[in-house]
Amino acid sequence: MRDTVLRLEKISKTFNHVEALKSIDLEVEEGEFLTLLGPSGCGKTTMLRIIAGMDQADSGEIFISDENVTNVPANKRSVNMVFQNYALFPHMTVAQNIAYGLKIKKMPKSDIKRKVQEMLSLIQLDEYGKRMPSELSGGQKQRVAIARALVNNPKVLLLDEPLGALDLQLRRQMQIELKAMQKEMGITFIYITHDQEEAINMSDRIVVMKNGKFSQIGTPEEIYSNPKTDFVARFVGESNIVSGEIMEMNDDVLKISVEGGTTSVLGAGRQLKVGEKIKMAVKPNDIYFPETSHDTCMAAAKQAIADNMQETFCVEVTDKHFKAGMLRIEMKMDNGKIIVASRHGLDANLKLGDRIHIGWQPDKAVIVDKEEEDD
Numbered sequence: 001m002r003d004t005v006l007r008l009e010k011i012s013k014t015f016n017h018v019e020a021l022k023s024i025d026l027e028v029e030e031g032e033f034l035t036l037l038g039p040s041g042c043g044k045t046t047m048l049r050i051i052a053g054m055d056q057a058d059s060g061e062i063f064i065s066d067e068n069v070t071n072v073p074a075n076k077r078s079v080n081m082v083f084q085n086y087a088l089f090p091h092m093t094v095a096q097n098i099a100y101g102l103k104i105k106k107m108p109k110s111d112i113k114r115k116v117q118e119m120l121s122l123i124q125l126d127e128y129g130k131r132m133p134s135e136l137s138g139g140q141k142q143r144v145a146i147a148r149a150l151v152n153n154p155k156v157l158l159l160d161e162p163l164g165a166l167d168l169q170l171r172r173q174m175q176i177e178l179k180a181m182q183k184e185m186g187i188t189f190i191y192i193t194h195d196q197e198e199a200i201n202m203s204d205r206i207v208v209m210k211n212g213k214f215s216q217i218g219t220p221e222e223i224y225s226n227p228k229t230d231f232v233a234r235f236v237g238e239s240n241i242v243s244g245e246i247m248e249m250n251d252d253v254l255k256i257s258v259e260g261g262t263t264s265v266l267g268a269g270r271q272l273k274v275g276e277k278i279k280m281a282v283k284p285n286d287i288y289f290p291e292t293s294h295d296t297c298m299a300a301a302k303q304a305i306a307d308n309m310q311e312t313f314c315v316e317v318t319d320k321h322f323k324a325g326m327l328r329i330e331m332k333m334d335n336g337k338i339i340v341a342s343r344h345g346l347d348a349n350l351k352l353g354d355r356i357h358i359g360w361q362p363d364k365a366v367i368v369d370k371e372e373e374d375d
Contacts, residue, residue, distance in 0.1 A: 002029040003065075005155055005188050006051065011060035013046055013212075020046040022212040023060070028156070028190065033182055035191045035199040037236070038209035044192045047209075048158045051190065052081045064155055080149035081158040084165055086141045088133040094144050095120070095129035101152045119147040122181060139170045146178070150185060157182075159191045163198070175202055196236050200224060208232050215371065231371040233281035240287070240339050241368070242280045246272060253362045256280070259335040261313030261357065265365040279368050286364035287341035288312070289329055289348070290356055312359035315339060317350050331358065 006028040013021040021043045028034050036044040049055040051062060053074030061070045069077050080101075088097050095116050102112045120126050123143035133141055142162060149157055162178075163171045179202050182189050193199055199206050200220040208215045208223060208231075216228045227233035230241045244256035244263065252267045256278070265280050272278070315331035318338070322328070326342040329350065333339060341358060350356065 002031060004028065005030040005032075005065055006190070007063040007066075008047075008051070009061045009063070011047070011050060011057045011062070013043075013050060013055070013057050015046075019212050021050070021057070024212075024214060026207070026214075026217075028188055030155075030188055031186045033179065033189045033191065033202060033204045035193060035203040035206050036209060037193060037196065037199045037206050038215075039194060039235070042209040043212040044209055045160055048081065048160055048190065048192060051156070052079055052158055053077050054081075078155040079158060080152055080154040081160065082145050082149045082162045084161045084163075086133075086145045088141060088145060088148075090133050092133075093129065094125065094131050094133070094136070097133070097144055098148045098151055100148065105152075115151055119151050122150075122184070123147045124177075138166055139174055142166065142174065143177075146181070150181070150187065154187065156188045156190060159189060161192050161194070164193075171198075178202070200236075206236070208236060210235075210371065226366055227281055227368055229371045230279055230281065230368045233366070233368050237283065238340070239281040239283055242282065242333075242337070242339070242365075244278060244280065246274050246276050246278065249274060254278075255311060258313050259333045259337070260315060261359075262311045263313055263359050263365070264311045264362040265367060266362050268367060270367060279370060280365045281368045282360050282365040284328065284340045284342040285326070286360050287339070287358055288360060289331075289341045289343075289350075289358045312357040314355055314357055317352055317354040317356060319352070320348070320350060331356070 004027050008024060008026040010023045010025060011021055012019070012023050036047065038044055046055065050057050053072065061068060063069065064078055089100065092100070098116045098119050099112050102115060116129070120129055123146065125140060125143060128140065136144065146162065163174050166174060175198060191202065203220055205217060205219055206223045207217050210231055216223060216232045223232065224237050227236065227239065233239040233241060242258060244258040246254050247257045247262065248255040249267070254265050254267050254272065256263050256265060315333050317329060318332050319330035325344065327345050327348060329341045329348065331339045331341065339358065
């Protein structure tokens, strides 16, 4: 097990009577790539600025390698921060930008030259040291900003949506390069994004935030496949949230009554009872739907059973379109709830207004809690 490099204890912050952070606790391991993921206004940047010493928490303590730095000035903390807008010095060359922090520390010139060249090689800009920032592309500027932060060998590097200004293709390329840099140097990264795909691709662990609190902390696989709340299920990868009532319990398989029929889900060791109301999250690609429509839901149910789906419920097809390589079918339950199912392929013999039966295997759904409301 790796050592803890950063520890937050009961950190709270309020701006103009709005609680930006609500008594949060967090431990980050040495060499970990941790991503803060959440919608705008959830407290991600506030948390980073407090770790960096740019803002002061109203209460709580911050420890870096067991040293209490709660009241230590920003320039005395072993952390650096990379911003989305690069913040390069326009009158300095690339090499001078990277060397800036080392000069402030009064490092010998020979050591500065060597470390700057190492950074230029790391970011694959060996021949760009004499160029000015105005002569660089957006991706090159971001690499220089990262190199300038890394050259000081901080214990923790804080990155506030550093790839947000890049186009999609360059952003994906930079995701790979940035993760490779982090692994090579072994520095702890705390990374902010609101892009779920980026968080899943790059992180060792993800912290999902909402309204100044942590909704869930876990590996990308845990967050994606086993969301703990309905908010996490909807925010990290698309999920349908379906409400129902437990009808039967057979070992760990629960039969659930929903509008239009029944479905099933694994209990996953929860203490539940017949008659209890629950919420389930299920991914669109895990939902069964028939290839063809039927005149009645009874006929559709018979077809579902023939396709080895015992637990199904009846819905009405309301939309059908192709998106991101998948056929997406939108369907309305009897209570008006919209369900989205998807599959590879261009078409299915379904038309708007068709009544069909849909369902899923028990291990494809996850029971989730309702997100705790603000006090």
